[in-house]
Amino acid sequence: EAGVVQSPRYKIIEKKQPVAFWCNPISGHNTLYWYLQNLGQGPELLIRYENEEAVDDSQLPKDRFSAERLKGVDSTLKIQPAELGDSAVYLCASSPRMGDINEQFFGPGTRLTVL
Amino acid sequence: EDQVTQSPEALRLQEGESSSLNCSYTVSGLRGLFWYRQDPGKGPEFLFTLYSAGEEKEKERLKATLTKKESFLHITAPKPEDSATYLCAVQAVGASKIIFGSGTRLSIRP
Numbered sequence: 766e767a768g769v770v771q772s773p774r775y776k777i778i779e780k781k782q783p784v785a786f787w788c789n790p791i792s793g794h795n796t797l798y799w800y801l802q803n804l805g806q807g808p809e810l811l812i813r814y815e816n817e818e819a820v821d822d823s824q825l826p827k828d829r830f831s832a833e834r835l836k837g838v839d840s841t842l843k844i845q846p847a848e849l850g851d852s853a854v855y856l857c858a859s860s861p862r863m864g865d866i867n868e869q870f871f872g873p874g875t876r877l878t879v880l
Numbered sequence: 881e882d883q884v885t886q887s888p889e890a891l892r893l894q895e896g897e898s899s900s901l902n903c904s905y906t907v908s909g910l911r912g913l914f915w916y917r918q919d920p921g922k923g924p925e926f927l928f929t930l931y932s933a934g935e936e937k938e939k940e941r942l943k944a945t946l947t948k949k950e951s952f953l954h955i956t957a958p959k960p961e962d963s964a965t966y967l968c969a970v971q972a973v974g975a976s977k978i979i980f981g982s983g984t985r986l987s988i989r990p
Contacts, residue, residue, distance in 0.1 A: 871924045
């Protein structure tokens with residue numbers, strides 16, 4: 766079974782430029798998550814989707830971050846404009862169940878460097 | 881506020897030297913506690929879910945245990961390939977969000 770796929774793996778941009786990350790979850794997984802992970806820290810949730818609905822986006826900085834999950838499968842996370850403090854690893858995860866216990870399966874992440 | 885604290889931050893062991901990693905948690909009610917392994921440049925890899933105090937789970941050289949306030953990840957006779965960061969996370973009753981600790985960086989010397 767293929768795991769969670771993310772692209773690109775690495776991205777280097779100048780501040781104020783836009784950037785987008787793409788995620789393809791494990792087939793059949795209805796729940797999709799985007800996390801941010803800073804060096805030496807655990808992942809922090811940005812947004813959670815149940816199918817195509819964003820059910821928890823309270824930690825997403827909505828002035829510059831946006832996300833979508835069209836057709837309830839692939840998802841895109843966008844930052845516009847990027848700031849120096851956005852440099853981090855952006856992780857996508859998926860889970861087979863809606864609600865209840867959340868065993869999540871992670872992709873390899875996208876390492877973003879903002880110069 | 882739900883909180884997860886892991887200790888130590890880093891641990892260096894000799895190959896074959898057994899030890900334990902600690903995860904202390906504060907939640908209004910525990911739905912589940914998770915252990916993940918993360919290798920450099922990769923996403924976290926799911927290891928275990930524990931649901932209630934007294935529960936134990938094992939996988940190769942790893943055994944996870946759970947009490948009402950903390951969880952331990954015991955590693956027996958570790959090998960260099962066990963070197964990684966081990967993350968603990970908790971999910972509260974009624975919540976779908978899981979909260980991660982900062983992890984323990986484990987290094988096993990040959």
